[in-house]
Amino acid sequence: KDGTRVAPFAGHPTLLSAPARVMDPEVPDFSGLDVALIGMPMDMGVSNRPGARFGPRALRAIERIGPYNHVLDCLPVGDLRIADTGDVPFRSRFALEDSHADVERWITHVVEAGAVPLSVGGDHSISHPILRALGRDRPVGMIHIDAHCDTSGPFDGTRFHHGGPFRNAVLDGVLDPARTIQIGIRGSSEYLWEFSTASGMTVVHAEEITEAGLPGLIRRARDVVGAGPTYLSFDIDSLDPAFAPGTGTPEVGGLSTREALALLRGLKGLSLVGADIVEVAPQYDATTNTAQAGGQVLFELASLMCFSPAIASTGVGR
Amino acid sequence: KDGTRVAPFAGHPTLLSAPARVMDPEVPDFSGLDVALIGMPMDMGVSNRPGARFGPRALRAIERIGPYNHVLDCLPVGDLRIADTGDVPFRSRFALEDSHADVERWITHVVEAGAVPLSVGGDHSISHPILRALGRDRPVGMIHIDAHCDTSGPFDGTRFHHGGPFRNAVLDGVLDPARTIQIGIRGSSEYLWEFSTASGMTVVHAEEITEAGLPGLIRRARDVVGAGPTYLSFDIDSLDPAFAPGTGTPEVGGLSTREALALLRGLKGLSLVGADIVEVAPQYDATTNTAQAGGQVLFELASLMCFSPAIASTGVGR
Amino acid sequence: KDGTRVAPFAGHPTLLSAPARVMDPEVPDFSGLDVALIGMPMDMGVSNRPGARFGPRALRAIERIGPYNHVLDCLPVGDLRIADTGDVPFRSRFALEDSHADVERWITHVVEAGAVPLSVGGDHSISHPILRALGRDRPVGMIHIDAHCDTSGPFDGTRFHHGGPFRNAVLDGVLDPARTIQIGIRGSSEYLWEFSTASGMTVVHAEEITEAGLPGLIRRARDVVGAGPTYLSFDIDSLDPAFAPGTGTPEVGGLSTREALALLRGLKGLSLVGADIVEVAPQYDATTNTAQAGGQVLFELASLMCFSPAIASTGVGR
Amino acid sequence: KDGTRVAPFAGHPTLLSAPARVMDPEVPDFSGLDVALIGMPMDMGVSNRPGARFGPRALRAIERIGPYNHVLDCLPVGDLRIADTGDVPFRSRFALEDSHADVERWITHVVEAGAVPLSVGGDHSISHPILRALGRDRPVGMIHIDAHCDTSGPFDGTRFHHGGPFRNAVLDGVLDPARTIQIGIRGSSEYLWEFSTASGMTVVHAEEITEAGLPGLIRRARDVVGAGPTYLSFDIDSLDPAFAPGTGTPEVGGLSTREALALLRGLKGLSLVGADIVEVAPQYDATTNTAQAGGQVLFELASLMCFSPAIASTGVGR
Amino acid sequence: KDGTRVAPFAGHPTLLSAPARVMDPEVPDFSGLDVALIGMPMDMGVSNRPGARFGPRALRAIERIGPYNHVLDCLPVGDLRIADTGDVPFRSRFALEDSHADVERWITHVVEAGAVPLSVGGDHSISHPILRALGRDRPVGMIHIDAHCDTSGPFDGTRFHHGGPFRNAVLDGVLDPARTIQIGIRGSSEYLWEFSTASGMTVVHAEEITEAGLPGLIRRARDVVGAGPTYLSFDIDSLDPAFAPGTGTPEVGGLSTREALALLRGLKGLSLVGADIVEVAPQYDATTNTAQAGGQVLFELASLMCFSPAIASTGVGR
Amino acid sequence: KDGTRVAPFAGHPTLLSAPARVMDPEVPDFSGLDVALIGMPMDMGVSNRPGARFGPRALRAIERIGPYNHVLDCLPVGDLRIADTGDVPFRSRFALEDSHADVERWITHVVEAGAVPLSVGGDHSISHPILRALGRDRPVGMIHIDAHCDTSGPFDGTRFHHGGPFRNAVLDGVLDPARTIQIGIRGSSEYLWEFSTASGMTVVHAEEITEAGLPGLIRRARDVVGAGPTYLSFDIDSLDPAFAPGTGTPEVGGLSTREALALLRGLKGLSLVGADIVEVAPQYDATTNTAQAGGQVLFELASLMCFSPAIASTGVGR
Numbered sequence A, B, C, D, E, F: 001k002d003g004t005r006v007a008p009f010a011g012h013p014t015l016l017s018a019p020a021r022v023m024d025p026e027v028p029d030f031s032g033l034d035v036a037l038i039g040m041p042m043d044m045g046v047s048n049r050p051g052a053r054f055g056p057r058a059l060r061a062i063e064r065i066g067p068y069n070h071v072l073d074c075l076p077v078g079d080l081r082i083a084d085t086g087d088v089p090f091r092s093r094f095a096l097e098d099s100h101a102d103v104e105r106w107i108t109h110v111v112e113a114g115a116v117p118l119s120v121g122g123d124h125s126i127s128h129p130i131l132r133a134l135g136r137d138r139p140v141g142m143i144h145i146d147a148h149c150d151t152s153g154p155f156d157g158t159r160f161h162h163g164g165p166f167r168n169a170v171l172d173g174v175l176d177p178a179r180t181i182q183i184g185i186r187g188s189s190e191y192l193w194e195f196s197t198a199s200g201m202t203v204v205h206a207e208e209i210t211e212a213g214l215p216g217l218i219r220r221a222r223d224v225v226g227a228g229p230t231y232l233s234f235d236i237d238s239l240d241p242a243f244a245p246g247t248g249t250p251e252v253g254g255l256s257t258r259e260a261l262a263l264l265r266g267l268k269g270l271s272l273v274g275a276d277i278v279e280v281a282p283q284y285d286a287t288t289n290t291a292q293a294g295g296q297v298l299f300e301l302a303s304l305m306c307f308s309p310a311i312a313s314t315g316v317g318r
């Protein structure tokens, strides 16, 4: 403790200051990893302000995330076999649907190597191909924290925009709506999200949430997903713009970071098979607060992986 | 739903994306409108940081406000006959008192046409001439959400500054202090606002407000104003600067947007005869959060108009 | 002069404070206009930082552009029949190539109505479909001011990105490379632009430009395009980032605004059949300098139209 | 009240708009003061983002702090003999440990003159030499509001960094750990702060704090420090970065300003012998929110001094 | 040289780090001063973006201006008897014309004490009352560096706006147009400034200025004003917005700071009887560049005073 | 050319997008490299605004630097054996002089491996230990581009601050003042730099520089250093703050980027044995312009290495 510590502003920046592992775009090697940290710098699915393509870069650059989670009592970069495996090698920065195929191929490699993907968006449309890779054999449940349900149908000629990944995933049979809870919902597009309730998802609006009600909400979320394989998707716009201005479709009236952290930490022990943090757009983040919050969420997601029965090496599932 | 939607960043910007109606400055035509959206780009009444003259422009520019209010279940720009009628044509950008006369003349036109004014400041001094036009025949009640009472007397040679509109309105007999509640009060100028309590207004300080106490506060507000004609004035500095930094006299320790939205939505059914959102100063709004919050407040105000018995076409009052 | 002037921060914002004309997306009416100001909020062609979709909004919002050009001695919004005709109605915010078709259709309407299009991007890829509409009958010449030649070939699976519009236009036979000059070229992608020289364009690099050499450069530009129909395309990244930081692919070592204005003003009397100002991305424009520069360039372009023989009503061409 | 008031943006800026008193660096004269406001523009102790050396300048510049505290009912700059006595005259901007000696010497002058020091950092390492001067005769108790315990040991070759002042103070016998409470603790360095609990300090983590729980927390804090001489140290990073982005080691999940004000105001009547507000770094404060919050905290600290039995002239202690 | 230097970020901030002299608003004492530095935090005369009321505060806060001018070879704060005498005590922040009277009264005190006023705006309208005080006995000449002539007539009901001080001064007989040169003129309001040429002022437009042409321009300026008493007025918007974005009516195409410094330094030995630097509005100055440039201009102005025959103690005039 | 290109915002960020080489802090391996890119995140030597410790991180993050230099006609990352070797492993973030020892040790490793160091600061004090490593056997010449001479003596108790590296280097016998030219000098500290002229350095002030005079200046610089081993040190504050606001001691009146690039490119063929780019402080860089300029300068420095006879593998020196 009294020697030299590496300064937070030193060195090649990586996600969570995890070791970098450079991948061959054709033959990536995810072997030996419990958790693969993966950047997905793609924002062609946005409906309003673009910029989330710089999200992975923003989260790599933010300093002082981790190492120790004193609430969950774990040290994810030490306890897990984890690496910053770089970004999905997209074939094109101009082709939304091809990018989704690239994500699905890449995550399939991760899954086949026995690792759990922890992805950094990019816009929220990336969750659809991730779920296609994860839910191929059996639909997964999901805890989805967001200002938006992201279950709207096609418009402007496509259904692959960032407003619809979870409708797509249900229709593809890779997401189980009965085991899905959406938390933090608000804004003026409720009429677009009837698929959520029609398909059986549990929807918790922002106006129902209070700090005092968090323990009940956590219980409810745990009840919805149960012990089965579960995905966790965190859209940074679930936070109020006061806490996370750097995002493309901000909605006032959202969560505080203290509430979000409490919520995430309440999910310890779920059988998480993957997770993502999406929609960080640093162009709108004059204070770096959003990157800071996004980095901390990524850290909490990695911390939860230390307790996921889905990860063999943690010993939890044995 | 699966065709083309107009992108939020496209087209001539208007308040709430309502249709624009261009007015003749001499003979404005507000006929056929339930609600007239009106900009008041005037900030000569400020006591500290100027800039709210750019407030209407900031609220026109902000994207993705509305269309649907899922809490109140209304679609204000569809349900109401509403238009962005442009800005009050001020005779001078150098004459505070003349500008007040211009506001009063303009709002009188609105009232005479049977429309309800929904104004976007500008500094808070504009509420005084608005109230003069609205309360001409009978004093109105008011729900006033602000960090400041704005009932101080003259200083620096005038009583028409933004610190005194409601003292002026009471003294002019257009505002009923017994039917007035001021919510969110804080800061270091309490000694200037004795008029509030002396005249019989109800004053609720920020330090009395908690998220858990909001239902009680809403009941109290509804009790104070009752069923009579009521004005609603929302100073963006009622929000904590974390949520709304872009304003001229910020005061830490204020409301969150989630609290403010809950408060506003709790006022459904009041007999609103007008409303305003004031003091948005985009020069201090590095993240556009303040414009976003101000736009959302404007949307909530318009939503409340859908349920105001004072608006004939809503059918509520019949 | 001693009455009231409309304040620059008042009213519905339009390009150059020109009158707004609202268009039917299906049957637009450009009749009676000399010059149609048109927004093109589309940035799917960018190779790096997105955001130019907010360019038209940024140029509408900027205050104090015009009315009088004392160097060219004209008052474009008074001298010309000109209107802010709104934005191209794009069918989709997710489809680059469809957007180009939308632009081409829209500009064809403009041309058929006898008006000259003055477009505000959006990314530079929009110039290709504009040129397709303008050069349909006969290839046009071009003065192109930019840090980049924008004549590179396909990559990432498309040739419709913002790095290639002028190669595309030449290959489509709508742009005459022998009558094309590119000014301000720099950066690290020279190897991608061999098409420029191979096709016979005149390329003037930034490092060849000095303030003292501007008169010669103006003569050279006039010689290249001659008296034939000419397009003028101004990429804001031709300016040094010190003058225009708000753009997606900044390149240090560029023009000052004083140089750019001198260059543009030196083009008086050319037979301009259209022009654009592109690549303003306000997310990166902390000072609004870029919008200010872009707005001024738009004003200079409109001013040049007062002297273009291609515009009948100017009387110049008669 | 109806004459001229000095505008908040006028005049030579001072802390709390208190009168300036210029000191001789060799023979400072603090006589006749109850409270000495002192800047400490020193940030050599920071572990991450530097910049707090500009903290005193930021707090002098912020406008509209005070004069009246309506919650505590006092007017500190009027009720107390108080002055902005300028900054500690540091011998070097390159020598951390010498700077600590300079602080200790300076505060010793303050103490010997019978005044109470109210210091504005600068980084948190300054609290150690302040406590050395204040606790020389008898260790003081402390209420410490911070995201970090600041009780870690030496690293990078020194123990005088901003992560360790309170461990140092305990080891020097000037701070009584049994009478110390640390509030707001969070982040990923818990493993570095075992000294806090080992020495007997009371540690309250951020995740234990709720708005509803504040009264209990205040009681607990008052119990810990009791009636003895007490120091109050407020690190601005105790606030959530949404409320105070301008600091060097932000930690999401912190206090709101409303909570912090309530907490501070709950400490009325404690026997405060000194206080500080530290770690305001305006380079990261795009909205000036942090300076605003820091200025308000300084005002609350001064207000508490009006009720401290340790200050003779208040009459409270007599 | 090898002892301690006061750090640029330390201490009570003053203009040019000159000693502060606190004035009695009723009976100010300017005796014994060669040069009085005076803040004029008043921006009621602006026609567009307000904010210059924070100009004096911005110039006090900027660090590292002076002490030595190696081009002019002088040390103004050492060579001159100079002090930061605080701000003009305005009677009202709401009354433009009264504020002008306040300025005139204040500067008359300065003049009567035998000192030369060096003023920091505030908007440019302050130059009119300054000239009224300075030119009372005999009209002065002027070197005026600005993007705008500021000789337009009344509009919006007043002639005391910041667009007209020099027309006012000529009509009041305190400014000699034949001995006046205006440098850097541009923008779109030329038609408002015919008074300049009609009255005989020399107008030099920005488009006539080149770096190579500066020596000739300096000669021309010296010729226009000659050896008589001369005022120097520097509007920060003379600089291009790239160099000074923080101002209310920016105009692209302006001077670089290198050009402005060369121009000012070329005026050594003129008989300056006063000078000002105006229109710094820090709200628009995200980089502090404008305050930096404004502070440096103030330093150059003070340096020129070391060589003005109008200042007795310099020995130049003897 | 028509396949996929790696997007500029993708992947682990490195200096110049060069391959990363991870070093053992104890036994670094620089073998096989022509040029070692090295970060030096240390800013303890600054005299004013800190922050340059984030310089290496800022230059790694900036996108779109390189690959091809069309003026010098080279592709440095392809033509040279070059890698981003990470940062100097500093033993302490609190010890200025120890950090210098760490730099010297590290650069000695580089030199002994036969590589040329290309360093990214950090503050300018790092150049002193670099020169100690490079000039051990024989003093080197230097082209130094800066606003400041950085030859002042000790103050505040040390001579190792960023204002004195080149005085230190001369006194240590590792820098030959007769072969040293300093370009861009300005500001108010000339009286501190008499060592420059006294020791025989050539000093070129900013006010002597014009765009037209650059060819002569380049010749002069080449004459001063001749064919001997030469170091090139580029302080980003040599640029005018309009071009590079993100630095700690900005000085208005500096170089444009176009001038700086011309100057650097004029140095082709010099026998460069090392170079640095220092003083980028991203906290003050609201537009990222400074990082952009710094990245481009780094690219030009690498390009010059392609032509340095001191680098064996270039073939130039053989």
Ligand SMILES: [Mn+2]
Binding pocket: A124, A146, A147, A148, A150, A162, A235
């Ligand atoms: Mn989402």
Ligand SMILES: [Mn+2]
Binding pocket: A146, A147, A148, A235, A237, A238, A249, A279
């Ligand atoms: Mn969302």
Ligand SMILES: [Mn+2]
Binding pocket: B124, B146, B147, B148, B150, B162, B235
């Ligand atoms: Mn108010």
Ligand SMILES: [Mn+2]
Binding pocket: B146, B147, B148, B235, B237, B238, B249
């Ligand atoms: Mn208020």
Ligand SMILES: [Mn+2]
Binding pocket: C124, C146, C147, C148, C150, C162, C235
């Ligand atoms: Mn282009």
Ligand SMILES: [Mn+2]
Binding pocket: C146, C147, C148, C235, C237, C238, C249, C279
């Ligand atoms: Mn370009």
Ligand SMILES: [Mn+2]
Binding pocket: D124, D146, D147, D148, D150, D162, D235
């Ligand atoms: Mn601390």
Ligand SMILES: [Mn+2]
Binding pocket: D146, D147, D148, D235, D237, D238, D249, D279
């Ligand atoms: Mn802390």
Ligand SMILES: [Mn+2]
Binding pocket: E124, E146, E147, E148, E150, E162, E235
């Ligand atoms: Mn002016």
Ligand SMILES: [Mn+2]
Binding pocket: E146, E147, E148, E235, E237, E238, E249
């Ligand atoms: Mn001007």
Ligand SMILES: [Mn+2]
Binding pocket: F124, F146, F147, F148, F150, F162, F235
């Ligand atoms: Mn230097």
Ligand SMILES: [Mn+2]
Binding pocket: F146, F147, F148, F235, F237, F238, F249, F279
């Ligand atoms: Mn320097």
